[in-house]
Amino acid sequence: MRVGRGSWAFGALFVVVPSAAWAADGAEASAPVEAAPPAPVEAPVDAPEEPAPEPMAGTLQGGSTHGLEDFRFRFYQSDQRLPDFPDEPVYDYQEFVERLQLTGGSSLLTLGLQGDAVMLASNEYILDDERSFERELWSAGLMGPHPNVWFGLEKLWLTGQSGGLSWTLGDSYEAFGRGLSLNMVRNTDIDVDTSLRGLHAAWSGGPWELHLVEAVANPQQMRMENPNVGMKPDLPHAVHGLRADWYGPVHVGAQGVAFQFARAYDPTGNPFVAWRSGLDAAVAGATVEASSVGPFDLGAEFDYFAYDAPEIPVKSGYAGYVSASAYPGVAVVLLEGKLYKDTEWANTLTSGEGYEVVSGPSLEYDRAITEDSSAAVNSNDVAGGRARVDFALGQGSDTITPYVSVASFRDQDLGGVHFNAEPETIVHAMGGILLIRGEFHVLFNGGYRMDLRDDAPASNPGDSTAHGDLSVTIPLGHELSVELAPNVLHYHWGVNPVQQTDYTDFSSAVAFKIGTPYAIIVYTDYSDNSLIASTGNVSDAVYMAGELQWQPTSATTLKLFYGAYRAGIRCAGGQCRTLPGFEGARASFTANF
Amino acid sequence: MRFVRVALAACFLALAAFSFAPPARAADGAAVGSAAEFSLKDLDGREVKLSSFKGKVVLVNFWATWCGPCQVEMPKLQEIYAELGAKGVQIVGISTDEAKLNAAVKPLVMSKHLTYPILRDPDTKVVSQFNPAKTLPFNMLVGKDGKIASVHSGYNPGDEVKLKEELLALLAK
Numbered sequence: 001m002r003v004g005r006g007s008w009a010f011g012a013l014f015v016v017v018p019s020a021a022w023a024a025d026g027a028e029a030s031a032p033v034e035a036a037p038p039a040p041v042e043a044p045v046d047a048p049e050e051p052a053p054e055p056m057a058g059t060l061q062g063g064s065t066h067g068l069e070d071f072r073f074r075f076y077q078s079d080q081r082l083p084d085f086p087d088e089p090v091y092d093y094q095e096f097v098e099r100l101q102l103t104g105g106s107s108l109l110t111l112g113l114q115g116d117a118v119m120l121a122s123n124e125y126i127l128d129d130e131r132s133f134e135r136e137l138w139s140a141g142l143m144g145p146h147p148n149v150w151f152g153l154e155k156l157w158l159t160g161q162s163g164g165l166s167w168t169l170g171d172s173y174e175a176f177g178r179g180l181s182l183n184m185v186r187n188t189d190i191d192v193d194t195s196l197r198g199l200h201a202a203w204s205g206g207p208w209e210l211h212l213v214e215a216v217a218n219p220q221q222m223r224m225e226n227p228n229v230g231m232k233p234d235l236p237h238a239v240h241g242l243r244a245d246w247y248g249p250v251h252v253g254a255q256g257v258a259f260q261f262a263r264a265y266d267p268t269g270n271p272f273v274a275w276r277s278g279l280d281a282a283v284a285g286a287t288v289e290a291s292s293v294g295p296f297d298l299g300a301e302f303d304y305f306a307y308d309a310p311e312i313p314v315k316s317g318y319a320g321y322v323s324a325s326a327y328p329g330v331a332v333v334l335l336e337g338k339l340y341k342d343t344e345w346a347n348t349l350t351s352g353e354g355y356e357v358v359s360g361p362s363l364e365y366d367r368a369i370t371e372d373s374s375a376a377v378n379s380n381d382v383a384g385g386r387a388r389v390d391f392a393l394g395q396g397s398d399t400i401t402p403y404v405s406v407a408s409f410r411d412q413d414l415g416g417v418h419f420n421a422e423p424e425t426i427v428h429a430m431g432g433i434l435l436i437r438g439e440f441h442v443l444f445n446g447g448y449r450m451d452l453r454d455d456a457p458a459s460n461p462g463d464s465t466a467h468g469d470l471s472v473t474i475p476l477g478h479e480l481s482v483e484l485a486p487n488v489l490h491y492h493w494g495v496n497p498v499q500q501t502d503y504t505d506f507s508s509a510v511a512f513k514i515g516t517p518y519a520i521i522v523y524t525d526y527s528d529n530s531l532i533a534s535t536g537n538v539s540d541a542v543y544m545a546g547e548l549q550w551q552p553t554s555a556t557t558l559k560l561f562y563g564a565y566r567a568g569i570r571c572a573g574g575q576c577r578t579l580p581g582f583e584g585a586r587a588s589f590t591a592n593f
Numbered sequence: 594m595r596f597v598r599v600a601l602a603a604c605f606l607a608l609a610a611f612s613f614a615p616p617a618r619a620a621d622g623a624a625v626g627s628a629a630e631f632s633l634k635d636l637d638g639r640e641v642k643l644s645s646f647k648g649k650v651v652l653v654n655f656w657a658t659w660c661g662p663c664q665v666e667m668p669k670l671q672e673i674y675a676e677l678g679a680k681g682v683q684i685v686g687i688s689t690d691e692a693k694l695n696a697a698v699k700p701l702v703m704s705k706h707l708t709y710p711i712l713r714d715p716d717t718k719v720v721s722q723f724n725p726a727k728t729l730p731f732n733m734l735v736g737k738d739g740k741i742a743s744v745h746s747g748y749n750p751g752d753e754v755k756l757k758e759e760l761l762a763l764l765a766k
Contacts, residue, residue, distance in 0.1 A: 592726055
């Protein structure tokens with residue numbers, strides 16, 4: 001039996017490509033790394049004096065080029081074995097991921113592109129003269145030069161500006177209001193990057209602003225942080241949006257968004273036939289924001305949802321959100337409320353692809369969201385609010401800012417990923433502190449959450465979560481510092497139709513930093529959550545890893561990682577995604593140039 | 594043995610990638626030396642152009658409400674602003690929080706007693722111009738001539754001392 005190795009030459013190619021771009025930079029490329037930032041180029045003293053050009057808003061003056069080089073290497077260790085070959089780690093493999101982003105232009109026009117490439121190595125074996133691929137990198141509808149290689153021009157955009165008009169042809173991002181009607185933004189914390197490919201125009205004149213979006217969704221096909229397996233072509237969901245804003249004594253906005261969802265991968269490559277002729281969903285709404293209304297800053301949004309998609313079982317929905325903040329004395333008070341009824345249905349046809357087209361404020365604490373409580377985040381029938389009070393004591397290098405918050409929601413949706421069969425009342429109390437004493441600092445957040453189910457026995461009224469996360473930086477002098485970041489969560493399940501077992505998650509990172517350039521980080525994870533699909537490298541429940549980070553310049557970072565981390569749900573910005581665990585080695589190189 | 598080979602190959606590739614890095618321009622990113630300009634709204638909806646601070650040394654600080662190191666750094670920037678603001682240093686904070694977190698931005702600013710202008714970049718257009726990786730916090734120092742003098746990503750204890758030294762050097766130019 002022989003294990004395929006793939007082609008290392010592709011890996012070399014990945015790192016040579018950006019170097020070609022840098023080499024074009026000319027003379028500047030020869031200066032030493034330690035050199036001070038180059039002095040701005042001054043006009044010769046005897047040069048004829050010319051009137052300074054008016055600066056243009058929103059773009060760089062004159063010509064400029066920017067770039068981002070992002071290279072990842074991952075070596076996956078797998079416990080999977082072929083029958084009769086228990087000692088052959090056939091399913092171990094390597095993944096090379098390359099992203100190159102280039103932007104160049106002047107004050108009037110900017111052209112940008114992002115090229116992505118991924119290659120798997122050691123992804124095949126030959127058994128009894130028969131070659132087998134261990135996993136499929138890309139599926140029908142995509143093309144690659146080899147079953148283990150895919151590359152593509154993932155994003156392309158041309159932006160222009162003239163007077164009050166700015167426009168983008170190609171890929172851009174947009175959110176209207178608080179994201180309730182449209183929220184197509186990057187969320188790289190959970191490896192989501194879905195742009196809107198088409199026309200995006202904005203016009204401003206006096207107190208008025210208009211935004212127009214006419215585009216299709218363009219999700220990233222290649223994942224930067226997670227395994228690339230079974231990559232599929234994009235479903236080009238069509239998005240039509242218009243928003244008008246008026247900035248007067250109050251800020252008033254109104255928006256309308258319509259969605260036409262693509263249903264299936266079209267083998268002919270023509271995306272148009274995949275759309276229905278009518279609209280699948282339409283959202284119309286308005287926002288109001290007012291500062292200094294008495295002691296308050298106020299904000300509100302209301303949106304009405306209309307559905308006509310056969311996959312969506314309701315015809316309408318609505319969403320409301322309000323906020324009020326006040327600053328009496330040393331206290332900073334923030335009150336927020338939400339009422340979302342049948343709004344998550346708008347994400348029905350995109351959530352399977354790992355992203356959402358609408359997403360309002362969740363008012364949840366992202367780090368304490370679990371497999372169960374994520375259901376309340378994505379609920380189609382939830383109402384509630386959160387109150388938070390910060391106490392701003394001290395200033396500058398002698399600051400202490402404690403806070404308390406309490407959130408309560410009523411979740412009456414029983415579908416989706418809900419584990420229970422009864423409506424719940426959720427109460428989540430939290431407290432925390434930011435303490436700064438010179439170069440020493442502490443950040444702490446802790447809380448207790450109860451999901452109280454209707455009709456549950458008093459002895460076991462529902463689920464509960466106790467959680468805490470801490471970040472402490474201790475300076476040791478001579479540019480040395482230690483940063484400790486433990487995070488713990490204990491979950492107690494209520495009675496479920498399919499009973500689950502209580503569990504504890506713990507993770508910690510201990511970082512030793514030597515000035516800005518160097519950091520050595522030791523990661524430890526523990527989880528006995530039976531719902532997660534990974535096992536540890538130290539024991540079934542314990543994962544350990546180490547990482548070396550080197551930042552030779554402020555624009556360049558190199559990371560080397562070896563070990564394992566656990567799978568599980570990750571949430572950022574109120575959106576959640578279940579991500580796989582990892583065991584093996586990783587290297588990454590990132591540079592802005 | 595197989596892992597050793599793979600690890601060596603990974604190290605080789607990473608080093609190869611780094612060896613191709615152009616030292617000078619990459620030292621602080623491509624933005625250094627180029628003229629900076631953008632226009633964003635402040636927390637009251639007023640349009641603010643970076644060029645309106647021309648003639649001052651400007652420190653542009655990109656941050657977000659969910660960014661822990663940003664929260665530690667901000668009070669120290671306020672200290673610098675209180676000391677050097679009258680001498681010609683202007684600090685401009687830019688919140689990159691997405692639109693749904695709008696309500697949390699001003700309370701955070703108030704809790705940190707920040708007195709320098711805070712602008713909003715909810716679709717991260719401006720931070721993407723100068724820092725495509727969007728790492729936070731991200732600081733950009735702009736000289737009196739409107740050109741970017743240096744950029745810094747991340748925050749470690751003591752970084753504010755270096756920032757202050759750079760600002761003083763730019764003031765003296």
